[in-house]
Amino acid sequence: MEKLLLRNIDKENSHTIEVYLAGGGYGALRKVLKEMSPEDVVEEVKLSGLRGRGGAGFPTGMKWEFAAADIKEPKFFVCNADEGEPCTFKDRVIIEKDPHALIEGMLIGAYATGCRYGYIYLRGEYPIGKRILERAIAEAYEKGFLGENILGTDFSFDLYIHSGAGAYICGEETALIESMEGKRGEPRIKPPFPVNAGYLWKPTVVNNVETLANVPLIIERGGKWYSQIGSPDCPGPKLFPVSGKVKRPGVYELPMGTPLEEIIFEHAGGIVRDRKLKAVFPGGASSSVLTADEISVPMDFPSLAKAGTMLGSGAIMVLDETDCIVKAALRLIEFFRHESCGKCTPCREGTDWLVRILRRIEEGKGSEKDLEVILSISETMENSFCGLGMAAHNPVASTVRKFREEYLQHIKTGRCPFRSS
Amino acid sequence: MTYEEFREEIRKLVASNRYPSLKSYTLPALWIAEKNFPRIDAEIMRIIAAELQIPLIEVEEAARFYAMFHTEPKGKYIIRVCTNLSCMLNGAEEIVKELKKLLGIEVGQTTPDGLFTLEEYECMGLCDGAPALTVNEERFLRVKKEELPQILKKFGWQGE
Numbered sequence: 070m071e072k073l074l075l076r077n078i079d080k081e082n083s084h085t086i087e088v089y090l091a092g093g094g095y096g097a098l099r100k101v102l103k104e105m106s107p108e109d110v111v112e113e114v115k116l117s118g119l120r121g122r123g124g125a126g127f128p129t130g131m132k133w134e135f136a137a138a139d140i141k142e143p144k145f146f147v148c149n150a151d152e153g154e155p156c157t158f159k160d161r162v163i164i165e166k167d168p169h170a171l172i173e174g175m176l177i178g179a180y181a182t183g184c185r186y187g188y189i190y191l192r193g194e195y196p197i198g199k200r201i202l203e204r205a206i207a208e209a210y211e212k213g214f215l216g217e218n219i220l221g222t223d224f225s226f227d228l229y230i231h232s233g234a235g236a237y238i239c240g241e242e243t244a245l246i247e248s249m250e251g252k253r254g255e256p257r258i259k260p261p262f263p264v265n266a267g268y269l270w271k272p273t274v275v276n277n278v279e280t281l282a283n284v285p286l287i288i289e290r291g292g293k294w295y296s297q298i299g300s301p302d303c304p305g306p307k308l309f310p311v312s313g314k315v316k317r318p319g320v321y322e323l324p325m326g327t328p329l330e331e332i333i334f335e336h337a338g339g340i341v342r343d344r345k346l347k348a349v350f351p352g353g354a355s356s357s358v359l360t361a362d363e364i365s366v367p368m369d370f371p372s373l374a375k376a377g378t379m380l381g382s383g384a385i386m387v388l389d390e391t392d393c394i395v396k397a398a399l400r401l402i403e404f405f406r407h408e409s410c411g412k413c414t415p416c417r418e419g420t421d422w423l424v425r426i427l428r429r430i431e432e433g434k435g436s437e438k439d440l441e442v443i444l445s446i447s448e449t450m451e452n453s454f455c456g457l458g459m460a461a462h463n464p465v466a467s468t469v470r471k472f473r474e475e476y477l478q479h480i481k482t483g484r485c486p487f488r489s490s
Numbered sequence: 491m492t493y494e495e496f497r498e499e500i501r502k503l504v505a506s507n508r509y510p511s512l513k514s515y516t517l518p519a520l521w522i523a524e525k526n527f528p529r530i531d532a533e534i535m536r537i538i539a540a541e542l543q544i545p546l547i548e549v550e551e552a553a554r555f556y557a558m559f560h561t562e563p564k565g566k567y568i569i570r571v572c573t574n575l576s577c578m579l580n581g582a583e584e585i586v587k588e589l590k591k592l593l594g595i596e597v598g599q600t601t602p603d604g605l606f607t608l609e610e611y612e613c614m615g616l617c618d619g620a621p622a623l624t625v626n627e628e629r630f631l632r633v634k635k636e637e638l639p640q641i642l643k644k645f646g647w648q649g650e
């Protein structure tokens with residue numbers, strides 16, 4: 070398929086404004102400012118069917134419509150560049166190789182929603198991306214794409230980077246806003262949603278990097294064209310970061326709905342040393358596991374939900390036959406225990422107990438009853454305050470269900486069958 | 491950086507007018523401290539609180555919440571070894587073990603000469619280069635155990 074989102078990244082110096090402009094960059098912004106009203110832009114994005122790429126899959130046009138309808142001033146447009154989901158590195162590619170696509174997408178979104186100020190919430194672990202974005206923002210100011218009266222119109226927009234400092238929870242949009250306000254990253258209750266009461270309780274649009282990179286494309290070629298790519302009920306190109314035990318780990322751009330099997334075996338080159346595929350987490354660390362028999366599933370929001378898991382960030386994590394499923398689940402829940410903000414009990418306690426129980430099973434000291442306890446903790450965690458706790462137990466509970474034999478083997482033999490010593 | 495210079499930096503930061511609320515400068519201010527001091531100590535927090543007109547406890551809360559801020563002394567170089575899933579599957583544990591041996595310290599500790607702090611870290615978005623580690627802002631991808639002495643020497647390691 071023609072590369073759309075990644076159309077620029079193989080060009081030399083793709084991160085500079087000269088290269089971006091030479092490829093027609095900022096043409097969509099020009100078109101929007103000269104020919105379209107904010108309502109037209111919202112309509113075009115709604116027509117495209119674009120759904121957010123940050124994990125939740127919320128329709129972008131609808132979000133923008135809500136924000137545009139709010140009359141409180143000023144409004145803020147925030148790009149979520151926190152990219153903290155384990156094994157997700159797709160936004161990094163856009164940030165480092167095509168930062169102007171992101172800035173142009175933000176500008177168009179800000180125009181559509183009436184936002185005067187913008188922030189890119191960038192994870193602290195992307196210092197290289199920070200330098201590239203700083204430079205890109207400076208270039209955009211210099212050329213008159215940012216600042217007062219952009220391209221001679223009434224539209225003004227200032228853009229800044231806000232650096233995170235190592236907290237996965239700050240990717241959750243309300244925790245992100247708390248963090249921008251200078252606080253610990255603890256989620257807020259929803260509603261009210263950020264579009265009505267976000268940063269400093271003013272209307273705030275939060276969109277993911279990849280979501281925004283789609284926007285110039287939609288304006289250039291039309292929402293209708295876009296809506297015909299990939300899956301009908303959630304169209305468009307999608308970036309899939311693939312890692313773990315594949316021969317060619319990397320970010321692959323494919324239409325929404327590409328079968329998981331094709332991504333792993335054709336694009337990512339199959340399993341290392343031609344071993345057997347054992348298990349896949351198809352949508353980041355909080356997705357439920359799929360077994361080797363389940364990988365014909367199309368990679369889009371509804372299909373994966375139907376398969377009992379989720380698309381999330383689209384991060385595909387591949388395990389081969391030599392990998393221990395208990396150890397993998399343990400490592401993921403350790404991550405969530407570390408990142409739990411501690412605000413609510415089901416998540417703070419649940420992640421901690423899951424770590425303890427999984428660790429004793431992995432060390433050969435578990436009992437069969439532990440498996441029932443895991444599933445019951447998992448059920449309780451569904452009632453957590455935010456998405457972190459609500460999903461953190463998925464890799465654990467799903468592996469207990471689908472790889473029960475392997476858990477039992479640890480318990481019965483008193484050791485991990487995959488450890489040599 | 492001296493405390494007075496730090497105070498000046500915060501004033502400059504606030505003068506940039508990036509945020510409509512003073513408290514929003516907390517993380518940027520902590521970042522300046524993180525980059526210019528061996529640790530974010532009580533005096534630094536007092537300066538931030540005074541300049542941003544917020545209670546000291548709120549600065550302290552933020553300083554202790556984020557993994558990249560050090561309120562305990564750190565070395566000149568922070569080695570962050572990712573041990574999350576993709577790196578783990580590709581041998582991160584071996585890398586940590588070898589670094590502990592070479593540096594003679596445990597995870598979370600700093601070498602006696604103050605050069606290196608060793609941290610096990612969560613995913614840094616470098617998973618296509620697993621196992622990955624960073625030394626301050628520099629990345630090292632698909633790291634092999636045998637390459638570690640070479641990497642350390644780049645940053646002034648004297649060992650063998």
Ligand SMILES: Cc1cc2nc3c(=O)[nH]c(=O)nc-3n(C[C@H](O)[C@H](O)[C@H](O)COP(=O)(O)O)c2cc1C
Nearest residue numbers: 121122123149152153240241242276277280456457
């Ligand atoms: C625990 C948690 C972590 C999240 N991390 C991220 C993240 O790193 N990046 C991101 O874009 N969205 C993340 N999200 C989703 C955001 O809350 C939000 O839905 C998203 O930024 C909205 O943008 P979109 O509509 O363009 O997808 C996270 C959500 C949860 C619950």
Ligand code: SF4
Nearest residue numbers: 411412413416455458
């Ligand atoms: S679910 Fe976890 S991360 Fe979310 S509010 Fe509760 S403790 Fe914090």
Ligand code: FES
Nearest residue numbers: 572577613616617
């Ligand atoms: S898992 Fe190690 S960098 Fe992502």
